[in-house]
Amino acid sequence: MKLLQGKTVLVTGGSTGIGRAAAIGAARHGADVAINYASSDDKALSCIAEIEALGQRGLAVKGDVALPETAADFVAKAVDAFGHVDVLVSNAGICPFHAFLDMPVETVDRTFRVNLHGAYYMVQAAANQMVRQGGGGAIVAVSSISALVGGEFQTHYTPTKAGVHSLMQSAAIALGKHGIRCNSVLPGTILTEINKDDLADDAKRHYMEERTPLGRLGMPDDLVGPIVFLASDMAAYVTGAALLVDGGMFVNLQ
Ligand SMILES: NC(=O)C1=CN([C@@H]2O[C@H](COP(=O)(O)OP(=O)(O)OC[C@H]3O[C@@H](n4cnc5c(N)ncnc54)[C@H](OP(=O)(O)O)[C@@H]3O)[C@@H](O)[C@H]2O)C=CC1
Numbered sequence: 732m733k734l735l736q737g738k739t740v741l742v743t744g745g746s747t748g749i750g751r752a753a754a755i756g757a758a759r760h761g762a763d764v765a766i767n768y769a770s771s772d773d774k775a776l777s778c779i780a781e782i783e784a785l786g787q788r789g790l791a792v793k794g795d796v797a798l799p800e801t802a803a804d805f806v807a808k809a810v811d812a813f814g815h816v817d818v819l820v821s822n823a824g825i826c827p828f829h830a831f832l833d834m835p836v837e838t839v840d841r842t843f844r845v846n847l848h849g850a851y852y853m854v855q856a857a858a859n860q861m862v863r864q865g866g867g868g869a870i871v872a873v874s875s876i877s878a879l880v881g882g883e884f885q886t887h888y889t890p891t892k893a894g895v896h897s898l899m900q901s902a903a904i905a906l907g908k909h910g911i912r913c914n915s916v917l918p919g920t921i922l923t924e925i926n927k928d929d930l931a932d933d934a935k936r937h938y939m940e941e942r943t944p945l946g947r948l949g950m951p952d953d954l955v956g957p958i959v960f961l962a963s964d965m966a967a968y969v970t971g972a973a974l975l976v977d978g979g980m981f982v983n984l985q
């Protein structure tokens with residue numbers, strides 16, 4: 732069953748990790764897909780190749796989501812290519828682990844601009860296009876378990892993920908009158924480039940695995956079903972919601 736047949740899906744941060752999986756997963760469900768990315772040209776092009784191999788149209792648009800103009804450019808190029816925007820997956824993000832007391836200003840600033848400001852600009856641009864089109868739409872933001880709990884080396888990061896979650900709640904209210912649904916997925920610890928170095932520490936990786944009732948850390952493909960569900964008409968009455976996709980990590984105190 733193809734849940735996104737005939738839809739156009741936009742994914743930020745689609746070259747690697749969760750965004751890549753979401754982009755290819757959307758294509759597998761019948762969507763044409765446009766991906767945004769920052770610098771990984773080869774990875775972006777290979778993602779498009781996989782989308783096209785599934786018989787769907789793909790488009791890769793390079794741009795730094797921290798820059799407000801990137802959002803309008805991405806949406807405009809997607810509309811030029813595919814005619815409309817039905818779904819936005821706001822996914823792009825960074826997590827440069829760093830201690831709190833000597834956290835550099837530029838690290839805080841960059842993390843907020845990419846993860847939170849970038850999400851805001853992309854959601855706003857996609858929503859404006861959806862309103863122009865009429866007919867509603869769906870926005871899925873990739874927040875995090877880190878919207879709900881902290882991290883010693885993530886004091887600059889967890890507020891951005893909480894902000895993304897909160898943005899979806901407020902956007903759901905602002906956009907409901909236009910038939911646009913806004914929801915968050917909150918992944919646990921998923922093995923991607925974002926944490927490759929951090930989880931190279933065997934003790935850290937073992938600790939995170941031990942915290943996970945399902946007994947393993949997540950893979951990007953574990954996010955595809957939840958994202959496609961929230962993007963699809965299967966979730967027609969779901970908006971302002973948050974879906975933990977964490978193997979049970981959040982609830983596991985003892
Ligand atoms: N992995 C995990 O455990 C978890 C991840 N998340 C969230 O998931 C999202 C995706 O992360 P994940 O897949 O793990 O990480 P990856 O590092 O694998 O992928 C990040 C993606 O975002 C893109 N990106 C980074 N900065 C920018 C920018 N300034 N402008 C445009 N694109 C950018 C990257 O593009 P490029 O390749 O060109 O650099 C890449 O496509 C993030 O928002 C993260 O906070 C949430 C919870 C857990």
Ligand SMILES: C[C@H](O)[C@@H]1OC(=O)[C@H](O)[C@@H]1O
Binds near residue numbers: 826877882885925
């Ligand atoms: C980068 C982290 O390993 C990852 O990202 C998050 O949002 C969670 O903190 C995960 O552990």
